[in-house]
Amino acid sequence: MLGAQSLPSLDSARLISNITTLAADSMEGRRIGTPGGARARAFLLREFTRIGLAPVRDSFPSPFVAKARAAELNGVNVVGMxxxxxxxxxxxxxxxxxDHLGIRNDVIYNGADDNASGTAAVLVLAQWFKAHPPQNSIIFALFDGEESGELGAKAFLENPPVPLERIVADVNLDMVSRNERGELYASGASPFPVMKPLLDSVAAIAPVKLLLGHDTGSGQSNWIQQSDQGPFYSKKIPFVYFGVEDHPDYHKPGDKVGHIEPGFYYRCVRTIAEFVRRLDLGLDRVAAIR
Ligand SMILES: [Zn+2]
Known part of the structure; x- marks a missing residue:
């Protein structure tokens, strides 16, 4: 924990109020194309405006239409910079x-860890970087339709707001608010070894157990294609994915805000903030492999 006090100080009260808002029953599980999803999006748009992010295109909402199985789905990413x-x-x-799973059999799937936690964290990270401007431009992208097959991330990359070759790396957050062992995983250093020294340097001072892995082999323990970093990887864009091992409430109605661990959550988000800060300062080395 040596040096942990020098990590970015984030707005912890805002982090908890954000996740509480996003995982509230009124958001009805935030499924793509539903009124609950739209309510969550309205909150995100208010936050982007309050923080003072700039649109990358003409406005924050980026609508897309995606085919998922038989149906057409209308999704909206929220993107600022x-x-x-x-x-x-x-x-x-x-x-x-x-987004999350919505309502099934009259039961709301609140998706507090998956992924109100990552969304709330990105808002707080944006607020911190607004006060501590980065050397490189940072795009904050809140994707819709991940639960239906990373639809929002795929739409973002198919119709990118800036040329793809100008995107040096993606840092994706999905489930960062609870783990019984106090462990947070960072995946991506196996396919992109350029990330390893940066991750090792953060792990050495992180206030959580930051473990590298879940990015090799075939099968379920390789997480590369299991969240929105997958489409970036498919475009050969270096990524680091932060997330925890599955827990008993994963994709269950029990994934509620009362089951997150606020202290662990805050320590995870500070760890991720420090990684993004160092990645920004060291981006030349990553850009060299693009
Ligand atoms: Zn998720």
């Missing part, structure tokens, strides 16, 4: 999906 002080034309993406 902070311009870099030194390399305004180089972009980091910090992403999380805000």
């Amino acid at each position: 902070i311009r870099g002080t030194k390399h305004a034309d180089r972009y980091l993406v910090v992403s999380a999906h805000y």
Whole structure:
């Protein structure tokens, strides 16, 4: 824990109020194309405006239409940015999906950990970077439709708001608020070894157990294609994914805000903030492999 006090100080009260808002019953599980999803999005748009993010295109909402199985789904990503002080034309993406499973058999799936936690964290990270401007431009992308097959991330990359070759890396957050062992995983250093020294340096001072892995082999323990980092990987864009091991409430109605661990959650988000800060400062090395 040595040095943990030098990690970015984030707005912890806002982090908890954000996740509480997003995981509330009134959001009805935030399924893509539903009124609950739209209510969650309205909250995100208010936050982007309050924080003072700039649109990348003409406005924050980025609608898309996607085919999922037989149906057409109408999704809306929420995308904003902070311009870099030194390399305004180089972009980091910090992403999380805000959709979840909605209502099934009259039961609301609140999706507090999955992924109100990552969404609330991205808002707080945006607020911190607004006050501490990065050298490279950072795009904050809150994706819709992840639960239906990473639809929002795929739409973002098929119709990117900036040229794809200008996106140097993606940092994706999906489930970062609870783990019995106090462990947070960072995946991505196996396919992109350039990330390893950065992750090792953060792990050495992290106030959580930051473990590298879940990014090799075939099967379920390789997480590369299991959240929105997958479509970035498929476009050969370096990524780091932060998340926890599955828990008994994963994709269950029990994934409620009362089951998150606020202290662990805050320590995870500070760890991720420090990683994004160092990635921004060291982005030349990542850009060199793009
Ligand atoms: Zn998720």
